[in-house]
Amino acid sequence: MWNRLNKSMMVCQMMFGLSFYGVMVILTRFFLEDLGYSEADTMMVVGAFSSIGPLFAIAGGFIADKFLGSYRSLTISYFGFALGYTLLVLGASTSNVPMSLVGIALASYARGLMSPSYPSLFKRTFKTQEEFENGYPVNYSVNNIGALFGQYLFPMFVLAIGFNGSFMLSASMAFVAFIILIVSHKPLLTVGAEIDQQPVSPKNWLLFSLVSLGMIGLVFFMFSNMDIGQNIVYAIGAAAILYFISLMIKANKADALKMGTILIMTVLTTAFFVYYGQMMTSMTMVTINTMRGDLFGFIPIAPEASMAMNPLWCILGGPVIAMTFTSLEKRNINFSTATKVGFAFILTAIAFGILTVAVMSVGPEAVIRPEVFLAIHFFQAFAEVIVGSMVVAFILSVAPKHIENFSVSLFSVAIALSGIVGAVFSTSIALEKGQAITQEIVQTVYGDYFSLLTMLAVVMVLVAFFASFIIRKMLEKSAEAEKMVLSEA
Numbered sequence: 001m002w003n004r005l006n007k008s009m010m011v012c013q014m015m016f017g018l019s020f021y022g023v024m025v026i027l028t029r030f031f032l033e034d035l036g037y038s039e040a041d042t043m044m045v046v047g048a049f050s051s052i053g054p055l056f057a058i059a060g061g062f063i064a065d066k067f068l069g070s071y072r073s074l075t076i077s078y079f080g081f082a083l084g085y086t087l088l089v090l091g092a093s094t095s096n097v098p099m100s101l102v103g104i105a106l107a108s109y110a111r112g113l114m115s116p117s118y119p120s121l122f123k124r125t126f127k128t129q130e131e132f133e134n135g136y137p138v139n140y141s142v143n144n145i146g147a148l149f150g151q152y153l154f155p156m157f158v159l160a161i162g163f164n165g166s167f168m169l170s171a172s173m174a175f176v177a178f179i180i181l182i183v184s185h186k187p188l189l190t191v192g193a194e195i196d197q198q199p200v201s202p203k204n205w206l207l208f209s210l211v212s213l214g215m216i217g218l219v220f221f222m223f224s225n226m227d228i229g230q231n232i233v234y235a236i237g238a239a240a241i242l243y244f245i246s247l248m249i250k251a252n253k254a255d256a257l258k259m260g261t262i263l264i265m266t267v268l269t270t271a272f273f274v275y276y277g278q279m280m281t282s283m284t285m286v287t288i289n290t291m292r293g294d295l296f297g298f299i300p301i302a303p304e305a306s307m308a309m310n311p312l313w314c315i316l317g318g319p320v321i322a323m324t325f326t327s328l329e330k331r332n333i334n335f336s337t338a339t340k341v342g343f344a345f346i347l348t349a350i351a352f353g354i355l356t357v358a359v360m361s362v363g364p365e366a367v368i369r370p371e372v373f374l375a376i377h378f379f380q381a382f383a384e385v386i387v388g389s390m391v392v393a394f395i396l397s398v399a400p401k402h403i404e405n406f407s408v409s410l411f412s413v414a415i416a417l418s419g420i421v422g423a424v425f426s427t428s429i430a431l432e433k434g435q436a437i438t439q440e441i442v443q444t445v446y447g448d449y450f451s452l453l454t455m456l457a458v459v460m461v462l463v464a465f466f467a468s469f470i471i472r473k474m475l476e477k478s479a480e481a482e483k484m485v486l487s488e489a
Contacts, residue, residue, distance in 0.1 A: 310377045
């Protein structure tokens with residue numbers, strides 16, 4: 001199952017995790033302290049950074065399908081990361097807000113190029129769909145190895161080498177991944193789709209360049225004007241979904257039913273990642289304001305580095321989830337992807353239930369121990385592994401081949417929409433600059449917010465299980481339609 005190609009791609013994925021999540025974990029303090037943003041504005045920018053990149057997977061999927069192919073799009077994306085982080089270095093060195101926003105805009109666009117290209121090219125390095133589905137959760141864990149070390153170590157790097165040195169370290173790691181892809185270009189092109197193996201015309205290079213400049217400019221505008229930017233996210237997300245629906249209407253009955261299941265999974269994924277996005281926004285603010293002490297009394301951890309607990313559990317969760325469902329399938333116990341998403345919402349409800357109890361029972365000192373957040377991230381990380389790895393595999397298994405990359409980009413659209421929605425929700429707990437953290441504020445402001453999220457997660461469990469039933473019926477009707485076409489032929 002494993003070979004040199006998929007192993008080298010997983011190294012690139014780990015470099016992405018190290019560099020991207022290392023940058024993300026220090027952005028909150030960078031905007032709060034160096035650039036002088038408020039809590040509400042910082043949560044919107046960081047939430048947008050985590051979500052706007054996936055939104056531009058729409059453009060990335062179109063570019064991969066029509067202009068460049070998956071390999072070229074993926075290679076260019078890593079060069080874009082390296083250049084974007086380099087611009088962040090310049091912005092941090094001079095406390096230049098526009099330069100910093102251009103840097104994260106370029107990195108966001110690069111993520112959009114990468115998101116649909118990586119899984120479709122990675123899939124082709126395996127011999128069968130079954131091997132890919134079993135291997136993709138392991139790839140998810142490898143990505144989280146990078147995320148773990150990035151999120152845990154970068155707050156410490158800032159103390160030693162500052163924000164500019166930390167951003168330069170991220171740029172270097174992204175450039176290493178770029179070099180790996182360049183070195184592996186011949187074998188990757190061999191296993192790639194037909195468009196990967198054909199030369200790109202000058203017209204397509206020109207169109208790609210113009211589209212890219214336009215997208216980067218749009219992202220910069222969105223970061224600079226977040227009130228308008230969030231509406232642009234909604235509009236682009238809605239346009240992508242409407243375009244997908246138009247393709248579904250034109251498709252034959254079998255493909256249309258399969259595409260309908262992708263839409264249902266997109267809705268479930270959007271709801272789930274509203275919870276995931278809290279880790280970068282509301283939960284980060286809670287940890288900065290309340291988390292004190294060393295983990296287990298001897299492991300030093302900065303409050304904003306609590307996000308590192310998520311990839312720590314994801315590293316373990318990938319193999320555990322893969323082995324658990326593989327073992328069940330050998331015993332003829334098969335759960336649909338939507339049912340598995342229902343299990344993920346159960347884990348999410350437990351995670352946010354623990355967080356609610358923690359903030360509601362906080363003492364007069366308004367301190368929450370790191371071990372509480374370790375338990376919260378345990379449940380949420382296992383939920384993330386289920387949704388993050390299995391929904392993409394499901395989409396690839398049912399999507400028509402000619403719109404494979406665009407179909408995968410709907411998963412990223414879900415992340416984008418949920419990130420902005422989650423960030424908007426999070427601003428409801430933003431405090432004024434200099435406001436003292438008291439027991440009453442923690443219990444009322446934070447407590448009410450997270451108790452509401454917990455109750456909504458319970459509701460989503462029921463919604464996901466009902467969606468599983470609907471999807472199963474749709475796939476059965478799709479199979480019947482395909483048989484009819486074959487019999488008529």
